[in-house]
Amino acid sequence: LETTLSALPREVPGVDIVEWLIIDDGSKDRTVEVAKAHGVDHVVSLPRNQGLAKAFMAGLEASLTAGADIIVNTDADNQYCADCIPDLIRPILEAKAEMVVGARPIEQIEHFSFSKKLLQRLGSWTVRLASSTDIPDAPSGFRAISKEAARKLNVFNNYTYTLETIIQAGQKNISVTWVPIRTNESLRPSRLVKSILSYVRRSVFTILRIFVVYNPFRFFMFIGTVLFTLGTLIGARFLWYFFSGQGGGHVQSLILASILIGIGFQTIMVAFIADLLSVNRRLLEELQYKSRDGGTDKD
Secondary structure, three states, X not given: OHHHHXXXXXXXXXXXXXXXXXXXXXXXXXXXHHHHXXXXXXXXXXXXXXXXXXXXXXXXHHHHHOOOOEEEXXXXXXXXXXXXXXXXXXXXXXXXXXXXXXXXXXXXXXXXXXXXXXXXXXXXXXXXXXXXXXXXXXXXXXXXXXXXXXXXXXXXXOOOOHHHHHXXXXXOOOOEEEEEOOEOOOXXXXXXXXXXXXXXXXXHHHHHHHHHHHOHHHHXXXXXXXHHHHHHHHHHHHHHHHHOOOHHHHHHHHXXXXXXXXXXXXXXXXXXXXXXXXXXXXXXXXXXXXXXXXXXXXX
């Protein structure tokens, strides 16, 4: 943390006031003590470690309350080069984007294993597909967010915010872009990626959950249609044998077809119900968006 704070700028071109905010996630690494020693303006303390996503949202809420116009998020492990902050916020200052993600040179990072590089590429490709955005390094936590974009964001997953916020941005028509950044040498192993299998499982669950939340109709309708169609085809196969006088030996096909058609029909009904429920979610998000305008603009 000391190294990260020492590298942060107090002046950024195009910005009148630069303030620092850190999240004390309840860990015993002297976060508050170090923050005060380095003149941090705001400290948000959580009673216990609630995960990276909760810490991110706490920082986002605190920044909005403090009246921030642009929020820059970075990690305490000094992974990202603070000298890249002016480049990171430039698209927002020029009104070209509302969220900017710093894309790391993944292939050039020596301490990234082959499997981690592969997962980074796979995760980014999946997020691009799910969000209709073109972000080459979706897992990057180095990003700048405008006030308007921050007011629209929510994170439901407790694991990480990086994938979910980009997919949300795509779903909520928040303009997103990326800029190339530099990275520093690793000071400690990642606390988020404890194992490759765990990372893959959590990432897949996060993406599926976001699909269900933001595209419930398409998600359930696709599954329901596939099951219903498969059941219909198997049922047609049974009818073919039945009218050919060989139906007695293919009763299993009839049973399987009935099950698939039944489950498919029910899933399609769930799609319509989920779509109606999503209307309520959008109304609640609109209320939250308006309630987040509590911060005062800095002159």
